[in-house]
Amino acid sequence: MPGDSLQLVVMDRIPFPRPDDPLASARQKAVSERGGNGFITVAGTHAALLLAQGAGRLLRAPNDRGVIAVLDPRLATARYGGFLRASLPPFWTTHDPEVVRGALRRLSSAAAEV
Numbered sequence: 001m002p003g004d005s006l007q008l009v010v011m012d013r014i015p016f017p018r019p020d021d022p023l024a025s026a027r028q029k030a031v032s033e034r035g036g037n038g039f040i041t042v043a044g045t046h047a048a049l050l051l052a053q054g055a056g057r058l059l060r061a062p063n064d065r066g067v068i069a070v071l072d073p074r075l076a077t078a079r080y081g082g083f084l085r086a087s088l089p090p091f092w093t094t095h096d097p098e099v100v101r102g103a104l105r106r107l108s109s110a111a112a113e114v
Contacts, residue, residue, distance in 0.1 A: 007066040007107045009058045014072045014084065015050035016043045044080050048087035055088050065107055067100055 017024040024046070028038030037044075051070070058066045068091065075081050076095070094100060 004107075006058055006064075007104060008069065009054055009066065010069045010071065011051065011054050012071050014047050014070070014074055015054075016047045040080060040083060044083055048084050051084055052087045052089075059089055065110075067103055067107075069100065 019025070024042055028042045030038070031041045032038035055068050058064060058068055068088070075084055076093075
């Protein structure tokens with residue numbers, strides 16, 4: 001949704017494939033058996049793609065502005081967090097809800113002025 005119609009995208013969790021998905025499990029096992037990291041290669045790549053697509057809902061045009069809130073703390077704390085963050089567009093991060101509220105207020109008032 002380009003423009004001011006969308007200013008917030010909330011992702012409640014990292015979109016990993018279900019752990020009981022037989023196809024994803026078989027792919028992870030095959031990668032691991034060849035000496036690779038099955039989790040990152042299969043589940044991590046899948047999650048990175050879906051995170052980027054979620055961010056793309058907000059950022060459709062170069063002048064689009066807004067907040068992408070990923071509520072899953074693993075994005076910041078897990079070893080694979082850097083791999084997943086690299087799939088997202090460049091942005092500044094915060095863990096402070098008041099900073100986010102302030103950003104949304106500024107976006108809302110800027111949109112009202114137009």
